[in-house]
Amino acid sequence: MGLFDKLKKKAPPPPPPKPVQEDDDVSVYSHMRVEVTTKDGQMLFVAKLMYPQRHTAELHQYSEAEVPLLKEMTEAESLPVHIRGYHDRLRKAVYMEGFISPQPKHIWLVSHLYIARAGNDRAFFRLDTDLPASVTKFSGRSAGDSPCRLLNISVGGACIASEQRYWEGDKILLTVKLLEDRDSSIMYCQILRVIEKEGEPYQYGCRFLELNDADQDKITENIFAAQLKARKGSQS
Secondary structure (H helix, E strand, O other): OOHHHHHOEOOOOOOOOOOOOOOOOHHHHOOOEEEEEEOOOOEEEEEEEEOOOOOOEEEEEOOOOOOHHHOOOOOOOEEEEEEEEEEOOOOEEEEEEEEEEEEOOOEEEEEEEEEEEEEOOHHHHOEEEEEEEEEEEOOOOOOEEEEEEEEEEOOOEEEEEEOOOOOOOOEEEEEEOOOOOOOOEEEEEEEEEEEOOOOOOEEEEEEEOOOOHHHHHHHHHHHHHHHHHHHHHHHO
16 A cells, blocks of 8 residues: 555545634735645645635645656545745744645645644744855945855845855845756845854855745745755655
């Protein structure tokens, strides 16, 4: 018996217990990019959460590629999943649970949806890296282009290391390629903190500024894709 056969359900299960945070309105998370995994943590797909209501929603899969674990699944079957996302404007990480069933056009119906946890848990969406990047500062002290290393990135900001001296409040352009097969991401940032260690490059904690929805989606998608690649590498 395969993993999917162990997990799938022929009929919807009984309603879940009341959400941990009953006052949370799931509808505010509409259009949020989410990562969908099995209960044991296997990545299934990345999707946009659409039309969330009290205990239902749709997941619009970003990639049209088939998900191997789910390719034999029918509309009469359902699979328990974890759904996680980060709402940047609300500054909330959201952890949901529910049961998914396939629909046409790479859409998944979610039933028995509820919020298991929500809060300021940005760290769960931080990707640790050590990637070459560059900083552009257009005016003032240290103006010009300088190389740096991207140490980590989240949906709201990044940490970089550089030999170049900057100051709290400086605004910069950060350019980095998170994945070799994707275009570089360019983020307008403000430096919030400076970490100085003797004999080491400066470290700068930066937050992203003026991101539109398309920019936010691109960064989040790249973070999820890089996390998935890292997981696969650790399992091989």
